[in-house]
Structures are given as C-alpha cells and as structure tokens.
Amino acid sequence: MRLLSDAELAQILDKEIFHKISDAADSLGLECYVVGGYVRDLFLERPSNDIDVVVVGSGIKVADALRRSLGRKAHISVFRNFGTAQVKYKGTEVEFVGARRESYTRGSRKPIVEDGTLEDDQNRRDFTINALAVCLNKDRFGELVDPFDGVYDMEDGIIRTPLDPDITFSDDPLRMLRCIRFATQLNFFIEEETFDALQRNADRIKIISGERVEEELNKIMMTKTPSKGFVDLQRCGLLPLIMPELSALDIIETKNGRAHKNNFYHTLEVLDNVSRRSDNLWLRWAALMHDIGKARSKRWDPIAGWTFHNHNFIGAKMVPEIFRRMKLPMDAKMKYVQKLVDLHMRPIAIADDVVTDSAVRRLINDAGDDIDDLMILCEADITSKNQVRKQQFLENFRMVREKLTDLKEKDFKRLLQPVIDGNEIMEMFHLKPSREVGTLKQTLKNAVLDNKVANEREPLMQLLMEKAKAMGLC
Missing domain, CATH: 1.10.110.30 (Hydrophobic Seed Protein)
Structure with missing residues (x-):
C-alpha cells in the first residue's frame, strides 16, 4: 500500500478524462467526486478501470456535459429510472450518479432512494475502504474526503x-x-x-x-x-x-479410537492447490466439489474403519442439483464439473497400482479433452502428511503423465472406437437399438481398450461372432 497526499492524488488524476469531468461539473456549479473502488485501488496500487463519479446534484447532467465536451468519440448511456449515466471514451468507462441517501424495508434489499449530500452518500457505502472520495472540482482537485478513516483500515x-x-x-x-x-x-x-x-x-x-x-x-x-x-x-x-453440502464436510468423527480427516479443510487445500496451477473457474469448482459426496457415503466398517465408498459417483449425481439450486450454469460447464468429480478417483487408483497401458487408455477415453485438467485436480488431491506416500503418488502420477503423452503422440485416441459400429451390428443381426447391441459394442470396445484385439476388422469380427453366438443371436 502507498499513502498518498492530496497533492499526489492530484498528480495521479492529472489526466484528460478527469480534467474534462472537472470542467463539466464546474460549468454546472456542482460538486463532483471520484469514489469507491477506483480511489481504494489508487492507495493499494492495484489496476482499476472502473471509474465511479458521485455528483452532489444531477449525475446525468454532468455526464451529458462531459459527453458534449469530448465530442463524437464519446458515447453516453442514460438510465433515468436509476438516476445514473455512463460515458465511454477511448476505452474508458465512467459511471455517474447523484449523491443519495437510502432507506430499506425489512423484506427487501431494494432501497428507497432520495437525493442527498456527499456525507449521505458515503454513509450508505458498504465498507470504509470503499467510502473514500476525491474531489474533482478545480479549486479542490485531488482533495481526499475520508470520514471513516478508510485509509488507516487499508493500512491495517x-x-x-x-x-x-x-x-x-x-x-x-x-x-x-x-x-x-x-x-x-x-x-x-x-x-x-x-x-x-x-x-x-x-x-x-x-x-x-x-x-x-x-x-x-x-x-x-x-x-x-x-x-x-x-x-x-x-x-x-x-x-x-x-452450500450446506460443503459445510457438512466440516466434521471429524471418532469411533473405537479411529478418526477420519476433516474433509472440509482437505477440500479447501485441494482448491488452493488447483488455484496455484490454473485460472479455470470451473476446474476450481470441480476441486471444491470433488469430495462433496463424502458426507452421504460415509460408513463405519469394523475392519476398515471409516469408508467413503463410491463418494465420487454420489458426488457426481449431486452436482446438477447443487448447480440448479445455486443458479450456476446448467450447460457444458456443469457437465464438465460433474465429469471431473466422477473421474477424480481414477488416476489415483491407477497411480496407487501398476500403471498399465490399458488403464491409461481407458482414462483417456473417458476423460476426453479434459484429461489434463483431471490430472491437475488429482495431483492437487494428494494432501497426505506422509511425505513418503505423497512422493510415491506424485512419482506414479508422473508415470501416468508420461504414458498419456506417449499415447497421445501415437494418436491412440483416434483408435479407441472400434471399426465396427452399432449400426453395422444392428444390420448384421437384425436388431433394433437395444441392450444386446450395447453389450456387443462394449465387448468390442473393452477388447480394444485392453489391447487384447487389434482395432482391425478381421479380429474384431471374429470376436463379435463369438460373443453373438454366446448370446444366442446366431
């Protein structure tokens, strides 16, 4: 953070747009201030493109005067119902509003709005760090108005x-x-x-x-x-x-002296791990929800202790209901999160065992284009305090990634679908779309994925006929 004097603020605001706003307000005899996040971020030395201006009087009038002074390159949008206006000029957007006081009724967050003073306007701000104002009028240009010591709160x-x-x-x-x-x-x-x-x-x-x-x-x-x-x-x-489903993970139960980890804090550790590696919002949501099914799947087993069997499958089924309730998008973004939640145990199971080509091929087939994101999530999920075990997992994940790279280079993904498809199967055996067709297709697919049969017509046809005969179809 940087403490700024009024003179330093005036120097920072020594730009065409602010002087034009100043002239427009002075021409109308109105007090005018840049407020809120823009001022806060000057002190915090953070980039900010959102310029909010409060006018003691009509913000729309000052916006219109500014637009006229800027000429044809400026564009104004007026929202009279809200008493606001927006001016766009050379990539800069300035929002104007008249100073106001607000009052609320118990059942609504929509305020009753009246014209007010700068003091009224600052009183209605949410936080002290957002209640700072810097005067733009020529005779007070750069003067900070900070009635709630927001600068000191930023410093602290x-x-x-x-x-x-x-x-x-x-x-x-x-x-x-x-x-x-x-x-x-x-x-x-x-x-x-x-x-x-x-x-x-x-x-x-x-x-x-x-x-x-x-x-x-x-x-x-x-x-x-x-x-x-x-x-x-x-x-x-x-x-x-x-999000009660996430909150429900914040518990540790002990039975017969055996406890499980706190899955809420584990989830947050995974989320932070993912966030260090990716700016993908929906991958972060997948991290937040990857263990969401653990509260519902938790069981006590006298031998194994606490178990969470099928928590990935249960969690994947929970994703759509959570997204729907929380008004999150129900499109491909939800499907992406659901898929990663469902699959997040697969690479871990592979890494915990011998890393076989067959297992990795299946993973590529099921994860598709999201395989790299899935691997990021799974690597982030290794939060064990046992450094030896953690290192073993990470080393196995490295081997999984090597096999992924190798199989991609061979363009193996293109070969995962057997050359004999469902339409041909239906035609050969005079079947309609049915469970039998699905069984035959899956038999061929499993054989290809397990590398038991080459993805070529002759050996696949032989396998198909053997399976069809066993099912009584020929």
Whole structure:
C-alpha cells in the first residue's frame, strides 16, 4: 500500500478524462467526486478501470456535459429510472450518479432512494475502504474526503463497515458476501465487530437471489487463495445456508479410537492447490466439489474403519442439483464439473497400482479433452502428511503423465472406437437399438481398450461372432 497526499492524488488524476469531468461539473456549479473502488485501488496500487463519479446534484447532467465536451468519440448511456449515466471514451468507462441517501424495508434489499449530500452518500457505502472520495472540482482537485478513516483500515488490512454493521448487513444482505469477498481478494481481516454482525445476520442471506450469490462466490473462487473466503463463510454461518453440502464436510468423527480427516479443510487445500496451477473457474469448482459426496457415503466398517465408498459417483449425481439450486450454469460447464468429480478417483487408483497401458487408455477415453485438467485436480488431491506416500503418488502420477503423452503422440485416441459400429451390428443381426447391441459394442470396445484385439476388422469380427453366438443371436 502507498499513502498518498492530496497533492499526489492530484498528480495521479492529472489526466484528460478527469480534467474534462472537472470542467463539466464546474460549468454546472456542482460538486463532483471520484469514489469507491477506483480511489481504494489508487492507495493499494492495484489496476482499476472502473471509474465511479458521485455528483452532489444531477449525475446525468454532468455526464451529458462531459459527453458534449469530448465530442463524437464519446458515447453516453442514460438510465433515468436509476438516476445514473455512463460515458465511454477511448476505452474508458465512467459511471455517474447523484449523491443519495437510502432507506430499506425489512423484506427487501431494494432501497428507497432520495437525493442527498456527499456525507449521505458515503454513509450508505458498504465498507470504509470503499467510502473514500476525491474531489474533482478545480479549486479542490485531488482533495481526499475520508470520514471513516478508510485509509488507516487499508493500512491495517481491515474490512469494516462505516456505520453499525448490523444495519449495514440487514439492509442489504449481499454486503455480507461482499465483505468476505473483499477480505479474500485483498487478503484483509474482517474487523471483530463486523464479523460478529455477519454471524448475527447470516439468515438474511435468504432474501438474496441465487444469481447474486453466484456472482460473489465466483469472485471468491478466482482469488489467489479462495480457501480464506470459504473458511470465513463457514465460520460466520453463511456457508450452511448457501452450500450446506460443503459445510457438512466440516466434521471429524471418532469411533473405537479411529478418526477420519476433516474433509472440509482437505477440500479447501485441494482448491488452493488447483488455484496455484490454473485460472479455470470451473476446474476450481470441480476441486471444491470433488469430495462433496463424502458426507452421504460415509460408513463405519469394523475392519476398515471409516469408508467413503463410491463418494465420487454420489458426488457426481449431486452436482446438477447443487448447480440448479445455486443458479450456476446448467450447460457444458456443469457437465464438465460433474465429469471431473466422477473421474477424480481414477488416476489415483491407477497411480496407487501398476500403471498399465490399458488403464491409461481407458482414462483417456473417458476423460476426453479434459484429461489434463483431471490430472491437475488429482495431483492437487494428494494432501497426505506422509511425505513418503505423497512422493510415491506424485512419482506414479508422473508415470501416468508420461504414458498419456506417449499415447497421445501415437494418436491412440483416434483408435479407441472400434471399426465396427452399432449400426453395422444392428444390420448384421437384425436388431433394433437395444441392450444386446450395447453389450456387443462394449465387448468390442473393452477388447480394444485392453489391447487384447487389434482395432482391425478381421479380429474384431471374429470376436463379435463369438460373443453373438454366446448370446444366442446366431
């Protein structure tokens, strides 16, 4: 972070767009301030392209005056119902709004809005670090207005609300997720009083739409260390309301002196491991959900101890219901996550045994184009504290990857489908689409995958006739 004086702020804002805004506001005799995230990120030395401007008066009038001064290259969009306007100019977007005060009713996060002062506008901001304003009027250009000491909170790495956090979160419960999201993105801590208010108001999240929740969760997922956000969500009681299936993993049961690991914290470790290697949002979701079936599959066995048999299969079946409830996309992205959850034990099983060509061929066939992502997930899943065992797994994974590369180089994937297809089988044996056709196709496919028969017509035809005869089809 960098502490900036008013003179330094004026120097940073010494750009055409800000001087044009200044002139437009002065020509109308209106106070004008750049606010929010843009100002925060100046101090945090983070890149920011979103410029928000508050006008004490009509933001639309200042936006229109700016558009006229910029000429034909500027484009304005006006949203009169919301009292806002957006000006686009040479790749820069500036949002204008009039200063306002807000009041809320208990059952809605939509505020009753009235014209207000700059003080009113800063009072309604979610967090102190987002309540900073820098004046753009010529006679005060660069002057910082920071009534809640947001600069000191940034210096201390603290997320805190400007006013009573209970009112802030109760009025607009989405701010609870934003609180955790900002703490995760900036690697800040949530101030104690503010965190207590998260716990007291967690139940209010129920009035927020799934789409808004999804948006904030995705932003948490795309941070450098997303586990931080999910730990805070669990600690404050929001996670059981948003994603109870994940929250349910946060338990350790002991029986006859034998305990299993905490699958919630294991999951978050896997998520962070994946995040260090990939910016793929949906691979991160697959990491978050890879063990989601463990709570439902957990059983006690007197000999084996705690077991989680078929948790990958159970978890894969849970993915669509979770995505649907959370308003996550139900398209190919969901199918991708579901497939990785379903398959994530396969490379581990291969790596735990002798790495055979046959097993790797089957893995290539089932994972398809997502094989590399699956391997990233599986390698991230090795979180054992036993360094010898961990190293053994990673060495076996290296062998799996070598075989994957070798088989790809041979273009083996192209040969995985037997040269005799289902249509020909139906024609030969006068069958309609049926279980018998599927059995015959799978027999041929298994033989090719196991390298028992060359993927050539003559040996496959011989095998087909033998199987058909055994099934009484000829």
